[in-house]
Amino acid sequence: MINQPTGPTLLGFDVVLVGTLLAGLAAFAVMLAIYAAVTIRDPMAKRVKALEARREQLKAGIVTSASKKRTSLVRRTDTTDRVKDSLGRLNVLQESQIKVIQQKMAHAGYRNKELAVLIIGARAILPVVVGIILGLLIYWIDFWPDWGPIKRLAVFGGAVFLSYKGPEIYLKNKASKRTKEIQKGLPDALDLLVICAEAGLTVDAAFNRVAKELGRAYPELGDEFALTAIELSFLNERKMAFNNFAYRVNLEAVKGVVTTMIQTERYGTPLASALRVLSAEFRNERMMRAEEKAARLPAIMTVPLIVFILPTLFVVILGPAACSISDNLIK
Incomplete structure (x- = not known):
């Protein structure tokens, strides 16, 4: 009886078979990633639809x-x-x-x-x-x-x-995760509010426009702006809508924006100039946080450097010298 030749094995497994299975899984993962990228859905669509239905009910x-x-x-x-x-x-x-x-x-x-x-x-x-x-x-x-x-x-x-x-x-x-996502997009949202205010849009229309523009990049912030715009359209006191916005977001910057919006509504001060100042302050704060993280990086990298990088470096540098010294001593 003639034995059939077998392929190379590693730890008792056929290398060709394992490679074929891994290639198939990789192809399936690529197809799944392409499908997910092509059929991406708007995360704000369902939420905005529900909020619009609630507003129509309240108006009716x-x-x-x-x-x-x-x-x-x-x-x-x-x-x-x-x-x-x-x-x-x-x-x-x-x-x-x-x-x-x-x-x-x-x-x-x-x-x-x-x-x-x-x-x-x-x-x-x-x-x-x-x-x-x-x-x-x-x-x-x-x-x-x-x-x-x-x-x-x-x-x-x-x-x-x-x-x-x-x-x-x-x-x-x-x-905490939601607050960080809102904090990232707040300066961009204020810039868009400034543009909308200078274009002559009302406050609720400006909030609604910003929610549509930022819905894909920052879904959490877009959700809050859309809900605030809907509350501005049907609540008796517009101040209540702004206070609800500050209640839902645990962020001091949002409280500052709400205070500015309430003051502009009460005293009639220019909204665009106030929001422009706030946007510049928030961008400066974001830059300071980035610089703070960069300044902490050397101290954070000290432990991985000592534990993982330096031993490998010592082995690479001193290893040949140690081998040569041991060979000379043996001779």
């Missing part, structure tokens, strides 16, 4: 002050109502606590304020559930018999603490 007078209509406006659900009733019976739900969580959710980009009750309920329930499960696994079933008492206590306490702080940490991280 569909949303009234009746209790049933008001319930649909705040988007309350049976789940949130049950959680709220349960937490109220346990006396762990406070109005001030709800307001704090609602503002954190607004900073993270969540519009439904009723979800704050679920966040508070998760903070109350998760530590108990995680504590019971870990208590059974660690102390009752003894799933990890090699662990000592200190390690068991540390794992148990750390897991319970993380389960309690987990929802809040998640909101904080998402709000």
Whole structure:
């Protein structure tokens, strides 16, 4: 019987077969990337459509002050109502606590304020559930018999603490990322507002135009500008729309813009000149932050330089000399 010749192998695997599979995966990834680039969608389209529908409803007078209509406006659900009733019976739900969580959710980009009750309920329930499960696994079933008492206590306490702080940490991280994205696009948005104001557009039309122009580059900022433009069009007090903008974004620069807009609305001062000054200040702040990061770079690179680069450099430079010295000593 003649043995068929086999291809080269590496660690028991056929190199040709593995290479073929990797080439196929690479081709599939390239096709997927091309498809994603060609069929890119506007991230603002769905949100703007929903906001436009809400504005049309409010203009038409569909949303009234009746209790049933008001319930649909705040988007309350049976789940949130049950959680709220349960937490109220346990006396762990406070109005001030709800307001704090609602503002954190607004900073993270969540519009439904009723979800704050679920966040508070998760903070109350998760530590108990995680504590019971870990208590059974660690102390009752003894799933990890090699662990000592200190390690068991540390794992148990750390897991319970993380389960309690987990929802809040998640909101904080998402709000921080969203705030940074808004901060990046704010100077460009102010420049566009200046152009719109000098072109003779009203404030709500200028906000709407900026939202359309910046929707692709900065979706978060475009979303906030679109929502502010819609609130400016139907709220009785325009000051309330600007204050809502500052409430939803945890950024001092946005508060400065809101203060400027309110003052121009009240005293009739030129909007374009005030926004131009603010835009220049924000650009200077962005340049200062970039220079600060560049100044911190040498100190940050010290540890990787010592740990990874210098040993390799020593081996490359001193290695041949050490080999020659060892050869001479052996001779």
